[in-house]
Amino acid sequence: MKTPIQLRLNGEDVATFADGGANLLDVLRYSVGDLTVKGGCWQGTCGTCTVLVDGAPRLACVTLAESCSGNSVETVAGLRRGADLHPLQTAFMEHFAAQCGYCTPGMLMAAKALLDRNPNPTREDVVDAICGNICRCTGYEPIIAAILDAARKDARRSA
């Protein structure tokens, strides 16, 4: 039994059919074709598949796709601002905040959720925002530095 699913994905309307019970991770990757979303544990423990549903971070691997129908979903594919990289992306590049890159999409989305609701986070806010995202290569310090730097630069640009 296939279920129709409609999403506003990164500002564009997309529609697809998914197997009953399919999770959002598989629907995004295999039905919609957004391969920027990665799976790491498929059991809601590593944060790799973090996407934003109506602005809030969600673990796509344990989110029922049907439950998101009609909602807005954001992934790294929509992070650029036109031709420009998002300040978080630039900061991750400058701070060597990625090594293998596999946790990076989830980290970026968790960080975006934070900056969207709190443009001037403290270090503790940042740690709290990414505490569900596992990185096995770089360690967390460059990532925390990148997120804080992105917040500072974004604040300066908006000011």
Added chain:
Amino acid sequence: MLEMRKDIFADERDDDLREVGRPTQRQDILGHVTGTSAYYDDHHFANLLHLKVLRSPHPHARIRSIDDAAAARAPGVKRIIRGADVPVNLNTLLSLIQFGKDDEPSLATETVRYRGEPILAVVATSERAARQALELVRISYDPLPAVFDVEDALKPGAVSVNPVYPKNTFDYHRKYDHQKLRFGDVEAAFAKADMVFEERYQMSPIEHAPTETNGSIAVPDTNGRFTVYTSTQALFFSLDTSAKINAMPSNQLHFIGGTVGGGFGGKVDTLTEPLAILAARLTGAPVRYRLSRHEEMQFGSPRGAERIYIKDGVMRDGRIVARKVRAYFDSGAYTRLSSYAVVKCVAHIPGPYTIPNVHGDVYCVFTNRTPATAMRGFGVTALDFALECQMDKDAVAIGMDPLEFRVLNAYRDGDMKAHRRVAKNCALIECAQVAAERAHWPLRDEFRRMSSRKGGGEARAEAVADRTLKPAPPGAPRTPASSSQRAAYERPPADAKSPASPARDMPSPAAPPPSGSTHGVRRFSSIFGTRRR
């Protein structure tokens, strides 16, 4: 600011460390931050089939019977694969460099030797269909006693884990059950030492836990070849291993990898590619074999656990006169890379210190645990931990500053190492002096004046004869200082006639055994890295 001491490292490297202390960018970082770096699983194929493996619930058991009839009829199932379907169902990873004997099946047939060992594979139209089919397979086991401790595994009458190595030890040089190092006479030195300290160190196995689990996709090409997208860290190593297991020429395999979601040594074991290729051959369709997180933790090989005993003989003036190391590496049920970890470990004894009497015995031991493999300095990391803990304990026990104790015993240029190689370009003393200065750690003047260039050689350059071994015949060449820094089995066969002579008092390692297969003999890969000198 960091500096390169050209006076010490003149011929070590040419760069001037302009990159250190400044941010730099990876060449692949733009792909990472935009989510467009293509990992193996980011390649999609119509009609992709999914392979799932049934794993042993027992650490050691005989398989009495397998009934897969219901699974074969289950919805979506395209093929069941059993051990008999695997063209070459016995392999050891380092057979590619002719080191060790084939000891591990791709799919167990008669006996399972660790919990999580693969027995049977189902290829189906979805992962869910494959998982559901696996639940219909009925296997009857006779559980066998198991051994989980390295020293228990060496006791008389211990359970024999792996029939290829019935005594639970890897074979070194085809005549030893462990790798040895002999230099001087430790027992005589212990008798004369002012103090003797012995300690036991136990390391744990460590799972690499990469965020991307091990996996691969094998895709049949129209020209009889297979394209394989893989998470491997060792592309050509995996290619040759897959070719051997599938009994096919390696030019029928096109491996695509390089973008890996974390490895740390946990993606060198070619865990998934051979079965994915076999399944693609048997079904004619693209097949993905991806480990679940649970499988990665249970079946993905960890860093091996090492048990290390160190016994040091120390004089009151701080000189270490004897060091004896006995270590046991837990290889799990099969060899993988632990055999090589042992060689690295022995090559690292006794640490960067000039000690006139050194004795090393290191065992690669088989137990009913998950096979262990490479992980970040494996073989050396654990030994270094143990050695440096021991150095601290020695220093405290004789009432000496731990850093001064290291400086006093450090290699100097011209010293003979326990492996009968002359130490050169030594810099431990200088590194310790700089570290002490930066950390405001007080070093006494005489230690601040010490140098790697002073006090070495002369009497310290003598290779001490090992009285437990036969003397060399008259006219035998003197110990070569640096003619060959490579172990015999790392040399390609063409080098067998190399003029490098075995060191005077060393047992000559056996020549590499002739191999029935020529797979990858000369193509050995990157997993061991490049040697500096």
